[in-house]
Amino acid sequence: xxxxxxxxxxLTAQEGEFITINCSYSVGISALxxxxxxxxxxxxxxxxxxxxxxxHGRLIATINIQEKHSSLHITASHPRDxxxxxxxxxxxxxxxxxVFGQGTRLTINP
Amino acid sequence: NAGVTxxxxxxxxxxxxxMTLQCAQDMNHNSMYWYRQDPGMGLRLIYYSASExxxxxxxxxxxxxxxxxxxxxxxxxxESAAPSQTSVYFCASSVSVRMGYTFGSxxxxxxx
Numbered sequence: 001x002x003x004x005x006x007x008x009x010x011l012t013a014q015e016g017e018f019i020t021i022n023c024s025y026s027v028g029i030s031a032l033x034x035x036x037x038x039x040x041x042x043x044x045x046x047x048x049x050x051x052x053x054x055x056h057g058r059l060i061a062t063i064n065i066q067e068k069h070s071s072l073h074i075t076a077s078h079p080r081d082x083x084x085x086x087x088x089x090x091x092x093x094x095x096x097x098x099v100f101g102q103g104t105r106l107t108i109n110p
Numbered sequence: 111n112a113g114v115t116x117x118x119x120x121x122x123x124x125x126x127x128x129m130t131l132q133c134a135q136d137m138n139h140n141s142m143y144w145y146r147q148d149p150g151m152g153l154r155l156i157y158y159s160a161s162e163x164x165x166x167x168x169x170x171x172x173x174x175x176x177x178x179x180x181x182x183x184x185x186x187x188x189e190s191a192a193p194s195q196t197s198v199y200f201c202a203s204s205v206s207v208r209m210g211y212t213f214g215s216x217x218x219x220x221x222x
Binding site for chain 1: 143150151158168200202211213
């Protein structure tokens, strides 16, 4: 079992829909990161969380430390949100290492 | 623009050839990392440098060497390329693992 599991693996939605991507982890973490990767493109850091909730524009990230679970929400989705979203955790043990989920491929149709 | 710069963006090598991937950051970050990304595998850490003058192995170090030349630069060397090293390579930097990461734009390497 991977230490970081994302769901769904693929998600297709219509423009304007509310999107939720989930991340569950099984290890003790110092922080959780959400990353975005556009097709053929580089990787951009969206959020880093150690507790609670963060919001940036239409993106919201939450984390529940007790349940070892995080969600990334996109409100009023737009085709330009189409990308792979990656969850990664910084381990308490073996600091300096991120463990990555396999990513969620999101496609927003106009 | 501030960030992480990787070169080259694309490279095709023959089996057995050597090459060095270059990475430089101008954010005064202490830590730098090399990852590879393969379909269905997610990102995997090859090597990292927690600070200038130190380097450590990650999950998949075999076939690679690194040099932290100074605080800005962290290079990845393939001494004898193999088809299994065909991948997309990303360099990243951070103040520390507890802070946000900045990634380079990636190097797409094909070994034939």
